[in-house]
Amino acid sequence: MGNGSSGLSDIEQVFRAEYGRAVAVLIRHFGDIDIAEEAVQEAFATAVRRWPEDGIPPSPAGWIITTARNRAVDRLRREATRVERETASVRDAAAGQVIAEEADVEDERLRLIFTCCHPALAPAARVALTLRLLGGLTTGEIARAFLVPETTMGQRLSRAKGKIRDAGIPYRVPRDEELPDRLGAVLAVLYLIFNEGYAAGSGTALTRDDLAQEAIRLGRLLVALMPDEPEARGLLALMLLIEARRPARTTAGGDAVLLADQDRTLWNRELVTEGQRLLRDCLRRGRPGTYQLQATINAVHADAATAEGTDWAQILQIYDHLMAMTGGPVVALHRAVAVAEVHGPAEALTIVDGLEGLERHHVWHAVRADLLRRLGREGEALTAYGKAVDLSGNAAERQLLERRAGDQAAGRPA
Amino acid sequence: MKQYLLSIYQPDGDPPPPEVLGPIMAELGKLNDEMKAAGAWVFAVGLHPPSTATVIRDRDGDALLTDGPFAEGKEHLGGFTIIQAADLDEALSWGSRLAAVLAPLAIEVRPIA
Incomplete structure (x- = not known):
């Protein structure tokens, strides 16, 4: 433009x-x-x-x-x-x-955000409605972004609009007692849009800039409309800090680059600075939440000039805090990555193997594979890489995993 | 004000024993009273089991009868409440109260046209 x-x-x-x-x-x-x-x-x-x-x-x-x-x-x-x-x-x-x-x-858009992200609507419909009504994306654009036929997306949108009308979903900012839950639903929709743009769940492009950009734009809007909500600010900080790494995330050929291997001089310092400033603003309020903590983890990464210089002990501490707050297996999996850096791969593998319900999650297999490789258990590592490749829906990510498995088979350090 | 149907879905089979059902029905009575006091209550009933149901279809002017409930399955409509509410949020709030009293039964909230 x-x-x-x-x-x-x-x-x-x-x-x-x-x-x-x-x-x-x-x-x-x-x-x-x-x-x-x-x-x-x-x-x-x-x-x-x-x-x-x-x-x-x-x-x-x-x-x-x-x-x-x-x-x-x-x-x-x-x-x-x-x-x-x-x-x-x-x-x-x-x-x-x-x-x-x-x-x-207050701004009418705030009511509309809460309507679009109402928990009585299916999550996919919340995402589509938010992009349509607040982002101004066309049905065709949303359909292409989520890789569904335009008619399917059109039906999804019209069903959701019909439910808002006929079931009487109100245009209202929720009352104080409902606000934490309902704001959580709004933040989840924005982060879902961001993540879809960041690492597309399926398809060939690892990044879909427009969706990530749109999520950040809506995140900025939400912060402007609800300046006293630290988690809204925390989510915006999180998205900016992750987005800052975009230039380093893929090679010119479109291959994915791991965080540890990224050329950190390519990171967008402007976004990093803005993210860190927002994060300081919200942490000062003393009402930490999961988005603020995730943003803090990314801020620690942003502070390290080299991968080796990463303060993993601090990251592990923040993950402990996050675990106490959410306790989900996906958080535990990411915490295990920090455990591997601080206490070694053996302790991390014990944690990872003890997690249940992640067998269909490609990241679980990828983390396991990496830990097994570092422990010298090549055969098991190869099997785990294979499972991770099979379960990943994203072509660029799959290539990265295949490359790692290839390095492994050839005896090269990955 | 809109009206909403709160349908109670329950598994087929014998109802819970009286010592379990008694306190639940007492709580349900209190909730109905609260709905009435708030002006939300329109109508509420419990139903006999689905085995007592008869389905009628018209075939060229003749009523064709079939024994049993319309929908196959292990769960059926066990009763319903009709309420009036300003919007879906208000209806969902009453529905959540009903679900809490009748847990683990599912409550379907549906607007009346």
């Missing part, structure tokens, strides 16, 4: 930045997602025709919202005589407006 002189790229920029806000305001006003989406799309279509000649208005977002609102009202008036239901929705919207003015004047 930004390299065209036609003015179209400016409109695209406004679209990316303001689509979510405009849709959120219109949904609030008309109480119907489809009406809101159509009106906002029409408004942008009008902008594409008029802005190149008339110039971009002083408040592009305001122009889009006003134009979309007028379009929606016109449409509802035209159809009012034919469709009873929509007249009712205009009436309801008017009633809802009074309530909205009585309540606080």
Whole structure:
């Protein structure tokens, strides 16, 4: 974006930045997602025709919202005589407006985020709705990102929108007593989007920049909307610190590079600095959570100029804290990697072999393989690498594992 | 206000013995009273076991009867409550209370059209 002189790229920029806000305001006003989406799309279509000649208005977002609102009202008036239901929705919207003015004047997008990430919706639907309504991605773009046919994604979205409408999922920031759980669901959706962009679960590209970028953009939005929630800030810090390593994560040929082997001069210092600053901000509040702790682990990695210089003892300490907080087997697996660095591979292998329920998880086999290799148990290591390769859905990751298994078979240190 | 159907799904077979069922029914009674006091309660019933059910299909104007419940399976509708609520969150909150009283039974929350 930004390299065209036609003015179209400016409109695209406004679209990316303001689509979510405009849709959120219109949904609030008309109480119907489809009406809101159509009106906002029409408004942008009008902008594409008029802005190149008339110039971009002083408040592009305001122009889009006003134009979309007028379009929606016109449409509802035209159809009012034919469709009873929509007249009712205009009436309801008017009633809802009074309530909205009585309540606080927070950004409408915050309500919409909580609607899109409602726990009564399937996780895949939450992700799709968030990308669609707040990110402004098209159904086709979301379908391609998640490698499903466009019709499948279209059905998923329309089923979710239908449930929001018919089951009465509210547009509301949850009450204080529900907030921790519900915010957790929102953060999980953003991190899911980020991870899908970071290491695609299947397909050939190891990184899908646009999804990771979108997750970070939404993360920034959430921090701006909920400045007092340390975990929102912690998640943004975590994403930035991981994203900073992107330039070093793959070779020019697209092969994956392990953290220990990465050229750290390629890390994006700007993102590292921003991530560390955010992390300091939220840790100061003294309400640690799982995202803040994961961000802290990544900040320790970022502090090390070389892989050898990594403060593994500190990382292990943070993992102990994280284990006490979540206790899940995946955290235990990653903790074992730190144990191997601090106490040696034998102790780590005992932990890894004691974990249950990870037999279908390729990372479990990859970590085991690595530990077995370091303990000189080549035959078992090869078998474990083989299982990891079979279970990994990502081609670049699979190649890395195959390379490691190959080095191993040839007797080279990996 | 919208109305929601809270369906109680329970495994087929004998109900729990009275010493187990008694306290549960007492808790259920209290929850119903609370729903009534809050203006949420519309209707609630328990059903006889699925073995007492009869399914009717119309075949060219004749009622064709089949013995037994409509859906095969090991779990069937055991009863239901109809409530009114402002939105799904409020309905889910009552549904969660019902699920807690009847644990480990599953409660399905479905909006009434």
